[in-house]
Amino acid sequence: MSEAANRLKKQLHYEKTFDCVQCGYCLPACPTYETMGKETHSPRGRINLVKMVAEGKSSVENMREPIEKCLGCRACQTVCPTNVQYGEILEGAKSVLEDHEKKTKKQQVTEDFIFNGLFPSRKWMNAIGNATWFYQKTGLQAIARKSGMTAMAPLHLDKFEAVLPKVASPFERRNSPRLVKAKRNPKMRVGFVSGCVMDSMFHQTNKNTIELLSRAGAEVVIPKAQTCCGALHAHTGKLEEARQLAKQNIEVFEKENVNYIVNNAGGCGAMLFEYDHLLKDEPDWNRRAEQFSKKSRDVTVVLTELDGLEFRHSMNERVTYQSSCHMTHVQKVTSEPLALLEGIPGITYREMAGYDRCCGSAGIYNIVNYEDSMEILDVKMEKTRRTKADTIVTTNPGCLLQMKLGIQRAGLEKEVRAVHLVDFLMEADPQPKEPRK
Amino acid sequence: MKVMTSAHEQELQAIFGENRVLLEESDRLSYSFDASFGTYMPDAVVQPRSTEEVAKVMKLANREGIPVYPRGQSTSLSGGPLPVNGGIVLDCSQWNDKLEIRPEDMIAVVSPGILTARIDEEAEKWGLMYPPDPSSSHVSTIGGNLAENSGGPRGLKYGVTKDYCIGLEIVTPEGHVMRTGGRTIKNVTGYDLTKLIIGSEGTLCVITEATLKLVPRPKAYRTAMIIFDDLVTSGQAITKVLTSGILPSKLELMDQACILAVEEYKPLGLPVTAEAIVLIELDGHPKAIEEEIEKVAFICREAGAHSVNVAGSSEEAAKLWQARKLVSPAIVRKKPTKVSEDATVPRSKIPEMFQRLKEIRDRFHVDLVVFGHAGDGNLHPNIICDKRDLEEMDRVEQAVEEIFKAAIELGGTLSGEHGIGTMKAPFMEMEVGPIGIDMMKRMKNAWDPNQIMNPGKIFPEPGKKLVLRDE
Numbered sequence: 081m082s083e084a085a086n087r088l089k090k091q092l093h094y095e096k097t098f099d100c101v102q103c104g105y106c107l108p109a110c111p112t113y114e115t116m117g118k119e120t121h122s123p124r125g126r127i128n129l130v131k132m133v134a135e136g137k138s139s140v141e142n143m144r145e146p147i148e149k150c151l152g153c154r155a156c157q158t159v160c161p162t163n164v165q166y167g168e169i170l171e172g173a174k175s176v177l178e179d180h181e182k183k184t185k186k187q188q189v190t191e192d193f194i195f196n197g198l199f200p201s202r203k204w205m206n207a208i209g210n211a212t213w214f215y216q217k218t219g220l221q222a223i224a225r226k227s228g229m230t231a232m233a234p235l236h237l238d239k240f241e242a243v244l245p246k247v248a249s250p251f252e253r254r255n256s257p258r259l260v261k262a263k264r265n266p267k268m269r270v271g272f273v274s275g276c277v278m279d280s281m282f283h284q285t286n287k288n289t290i291e292l293l294s295r296a297g298a299e300v301v302i303p304k305a306q307t308c309c310g311a312l313h314a315h316t317g318k319l320e321e322a323r324q325l326a327k328q329n330i331e332v333f334e335k336e337n338v339n340y341i342v343n344n345a346g347g348c349g350a351m352l353f354e355y356d357h358l359l360k361d362e363p364d365w366n367r368r369a370e371q372f373s374k375k376s377r378d379v380t381v382v383l384t385e386l387d388g389l390e391f392r393h394s395m396n397e398r399v400t401y402q403s404s405c406h407m408t409h410v411q412k413v414t415s416e417p418l419a420l421l422e423g424i425p426g427i428t429y430r431e432m433a434g435y436d437r438c439c440g441s442a443g444i445y446n447i448v449n450y451e452d453s454m455e456i457l458d459v460k461m462e463k464t465r466r467t468k469a470d471t472i473v474t475t476n477p478g479c480l481l482q483m484k485l486g487i488q489r490a491g492l493e494k495e496v497r498a499v500h501l502v503d504f505l506m507e508a509d510p511q512p513k514e515p516r517k
Numbered sequence: 518m519k520v521m522t523s524a525h526e527q528e529l530q531a532i533f534g535e536n537r538v539l540l541e542e543s544d545r546l547s548y549s550f551d552a553s554f555g556t557y558m559p560d561a562v563v564q565p566r567s568t569e570e571v572a573k574v575m576k577l578a579n580r581e582g583i584p585v586y587p588r589g590q591s592t593s594l595s596g597g598p599l600p601v602n603g604g605i606v607l608d609c610s611q612w613n614d615k616l617e618i619r620p621e622d623m624i625a626v627v628s629p630g631i632l633t634a635r636i637d638e639e640a641e642k643w644g645l646m647y648p649p650d651p652s653s654s655h656v657s658t659i660g661g662n663l664a665e666n667s668g669g670p671r672g673l674k675y676g677v678t679k680d681y682c683i684g685l686e687i688v689t690p691e692g693h694v695m696r697t698g699g700r701t702i703k704n705v706t707g708y709d710l711t712k713l714i715i716g717s718e719g720t721l722c723v724i725t726e727a728t729l730k731l732v733p734r735p736k737a738y739r740t741a742m743i744i745f746d747d748l749v750t751s752g753q754a755i756t757k758v759l760t761s762g763i764l765p766s767k768l769e770l771m772d773q774a775c776i777l778a779v780e781e782y783k784p785l786g787l788p789v790t791a792e793a794i795v796l797i798e799l800d801g802h803p804k805a806i807e808e809e810i811e812k813v814a815f816i817c818r819e820a821g822a823h824s825v826n827v828a829g830s831s832e833e834a835a836k837l838w839q840a841r842k843l844v845s846p847a848i849v850r851k852k853p854t855k856v857s858e859d860a861t862v863p864r865s866k867i868p869e870m871f872q873r874l875k876e877i878r879d880r881f882h883v884d885l886v887v888f889g890h891a892g893d894g895n896l897h898p899n900i901i902c903d904k905r906d907l908e909e910m911d912r913v914e915q916a917v918e919e920i921f922k923a924a925i926e927l928g929g930t931l932s933g934e935h936g937i938g939t940m941k942a943p944f945m946e947m948e949v950g951p952i953g954i955d956m957m958k959r960m961k962n963a964w965d966p967n968q969i970m971n972p973g974k975i976f977p978e979p980g981k982k983l984v985l986r987d988e
Contacts, residue, residue: 098853098905102552104592104656108632117564117611118544125547128556132546143545161845162853301617 085136091179093172094134099164100127106156106166111438112149115455120146123156123166130173140180147173149452151317151445153405153438167410168357174317205391241446243484248283256283260290260300264512267297267386270377271338273329273346276308277477288506289344289379295512296388299340305332309343311351311406312443314358326355327365327509329371341372344379346404346411346476347443353377353411378407379502380416380475393428393509400469401429402460402483403436406477417469417475417501425509430467434460441482454489461486464496472498518591520583520603521560528941529563532573548606550600551563551591553940554904554985559586559600567697568686568694568725571607575723576692578605585690589630589661592653594857596939597665597718601973607723609660615726618643622700624683625729628659633667633954636729637929644940645731648675651934663724666716668934670767673892674800675732677934679715684728687714690721690965700728718936719971721964733740735766735800738835743795744823748772751793752868754820755891758797759864761976763809767798768892772871775844775888782847785840791823795891796841798834844888848901848940852884855983856900856913861933862926864894873923874898880917883909910986915985921947937975945977 091097106123107113113122120129126146132138150170157166236466274286290300306329310322328350333341343349351358353376359369383389401421407413414436424427440446440456464472464486472487474480483498539545539562546817549556560583565571578585580882584604591598600606613630620643625636633654637647650669651657657667663685668677684698698704698711714721745751755768771779773792780787787794797813799806814825828834849855862870871887874896878885889897898920902913921931921944931941931948958976962968 094849098903099849100548101849101853101855102591104552104590105653107590107656118539119547119608120539120541120544122547127544128550129543138542138546142541142546146547162849162855163846255859369548 088176089134091172091176092130092134093165094131094170096165096169097127097131097134099162100124101162101280102128103161105159105161109155109159109437111151111153111155111440111456111459112452115151115452115459121149121165123150126150126173127164127166127169130169130284133173133176139178144177145176147484148475149449151405151438151440151442151456153442154409155173155405155437156204158409167354171314171317171319174315175319176317178317199452239450239485239488240481243488245281245284253279253283256287256302256430257290258302258304260294260302262297262299263295264297266299267388268339268430269299269301269337270340270342270382271332271333271336272300272302273306273309273341273343273348273352274302275343275345275477278345278348282477282480284499285344285500285502289342289502292341292383292389292502292505292510293379293386295510296383296386297512298382298386301336301338303332303336308330309348310358311347313444314351319358322351323358323362326358326369330365330368333372333375333454334368338375340377340382341375342377342379344475344500345478346378346407347478349376349378349413350406350410355460378411378416378475380420381413383505384416384419388513389505389509389510390513391424391505391510393507395424395504395508396426396465397471398428398430398469399471399473399504400464400467401435402432402439402464402472402474402475402479403416404479405436405438405442407475408436417473420501420505421473430469432469433463434466435463439479439482439486441476441478443478446482446485457482457486457489461490461492465490465492470496471504472496473501473504474498475501519560521605523579523694525581526582528575529561530579532570532577533563533565537566539563548588548591548608549600550614551596553594553596553599553938555596555599555601555939557600558603559606560603564609566612566614568688571602571688571723571725572692572694574607575688575690578969579691579967582967582969584969585723586971587660587664587723589658589664590632590656591661592657593661593936593938594859595665595667595932595936595940596936597661597936597971597974599939604969608659610658613658618645618731619700620645622687623731624700625731627659627727627729629658629663629724629726631659633657633659633662640731642730644734646734647681647729647731649678649681649911659727660724660728663715663727663736664717665717666934668771668890668895670798670890672890672895672934673768674764674766679712680710682715682727683730685711685714685724686726687722687724690967690970691792694725698728702730712743716936718938718974720961720974721970723970735802737801737803737806738766738831738834739799739806739811740776740828741797741813741817741819742826742828742837742840743797743814744787744791744825745793745795745821746791746823748792748871749868750821751795751891752871754817754822755795755867756865757816757820758813759892761812763799763813765797765813765892766776767796767799768890769796769841770794770896771841771844771888771890772844772886774884774886775848776840778841778847778850778886779813780839782850783842783843787840788823794840796837801926809843841888843887846897848886852901852903854902854985856902856905856917857935858900858917858920859889859895859933859935860898860920860929860931861893861895862924862927862929864892866927866929867891867894867896869892870896870923870927870929873927874920877916877919877923881912881919883913883916890933893933894929904986907986908987914983917985939973941982942973942975942977943981943983945975 119125129143310325314322355369356373359365440453446453546927588598651667884901
């Protein structure tokens, strides 16, 4: 066999495709199989295509559409009876596609902008944050909306633009503290991963996260030199870039001597949780990456462990929960967010059918594959509507924006809101719990 | 070897519109396999949503001699939906618009693409139950279940798919629409074509609608886990339970190899020295099964069980069943390929079958584990192997052949619930004899004169052997 064929097999994780016994148990769990109705867009179908490509029975281009239309939600891994590592197979396939580049101009420009400009650079994200802030404050937004100007923006950005949260002023964000002491007897010291999207567009949620942790009894450090987690890069096959970002974060947090490395975005959390896997072939880094991943925690897990809050304000709302796929299927965090929610006085919890299924946000999937994403979202909104909830709680910025978009599409702006769990907890006036005597 | 021309493709598009005719290579590759072995490229995949569309495509196929392969979600373990001679795959999995429960008649009327488990979920709303429960019922379609006459753990008490289907709407290979049976339990008008079609593996016609019988839903369930130091004792205990006037809804067994695999995978504290674990579930009126489960426990203790654990709550019961659920993921950890057989023997021959399986394991040095529905003699000998290892697969093929021989010699059958498909076709004559094959073939020829319905299945083809390797 030629060396190139062998290299392709390795890059596609060919050996791992044999773990799939093609039983089909993943089909009902797959949101794209549900909406697109073709085996080609199911986990079993995609794994088979990867195998066919690896064996030289089909061409790389033949798997492009099925692989690019995968949400990467990893719900299939949770239901798989033979423990197929779909995430690895998917990332391998994406990196092969990336090398085999033949992208359309529009996509190339967008991806270049997103990956090489937007996400890795805090400066860029700040600029975006500033521009967004300026845009909202000056009233330009209102004019643009009225005149339909934003509808002409490429990639349906107008749709997302309309649901962006109020952005904090650049002054406020630049002056964020780097260390926040515990508001009661400190039980632990944690590092906080501020994230790129979270820090610019959801700055208030980050502030609330830090506040909750400190009230619950954690000292929080927010290292300035940290960077993007690399999730969006890894999920589009840009593995080398993702590794560089991972290394930078590992170095930064190693210096801080913390018990946990805390994040509040399910998608980022999953990436941090898998740094060990990302760097497993790099002898200088794999142990360090393992240490990092072991310490990585979602904020809900740390708050549950601290058990240091009591809520003073009764919320009197009907609440439903849309889980983050990467929190559920990769980090396997499922009970903590629900337990926190149910600890809030006054709420009525209404479980949504399939709340653990993807909402179609999936990183930048909803920007790159807008129509497919909206079909998945519409299915989700129908299920949301049946809960009659007035508040949808999520734990990831992508899901939050998508749910806001869903509310708008369903014309429910007046009755329903979407909110990050952390912000919802803050609304219930959490105070440090007095230790039991 | 393509059997279709572009004119045929256009004709299909005229019937289905462009979106439901899949011609791209990536799509066709995605319908080239099932959960058994081998990949076969179809020329086209169509996704019907109505009986009329099926009739049209059958007329076209019959006129042009193009093979047609009905397919559900392709969870088949016997090769039933594989498009072995090219042609058209009829993907009925997306045809799921009808699921009507008629509580007054105690029936359900369903489209072929409805997932089997959904029928039972809907029936539950009316206090009814659709009993057949293949382990893939949350994935598999009723159309596929009907074609293969699928069964599951509840088969012991409730029977299999054919015991619940009382009427069908079908499209014949020549494109005619007809109905068989009806909506009544009793119906002796003419030949029972319904039962002929169920289990015919898509070789006689396309099922487009089914009328299913429902039964009252049991009010309560009780579960017991019984551990045996040796396998023969477990067989004796099972016989004693089943002859005591109690009919369990499920009676599942796992052997020592399964117990070891589960304990290595996720330690549940199962005794690794035990040769067998038996799980028994009773259903019915809470008071009745309360008494019966005690009796089951007593009988098993008397018969020499190592220990008996009766679950006190449904949570505890779920915990006990966990052991059985973990078997599948546990056994594939060593090697990825699972050859799953379903040779079935009369209940009384179970201990003997276990002995024969042990001999086969030793003789061919294969990694053979046994679990399954011991109550109805439907064992699942699974051989864990690696299909990339050709030498090993050669031994596996021989071992499988020996398993079939053993089952038939003990008065059993090649397949209890998976079907014959491509996998077991070479062994058909061993069970039904040359006259049996001939009579079946005459029936096939009468229904499908042009041999377009799911060719290559059930009937042995000269020179064809069991092949578990990819060419």
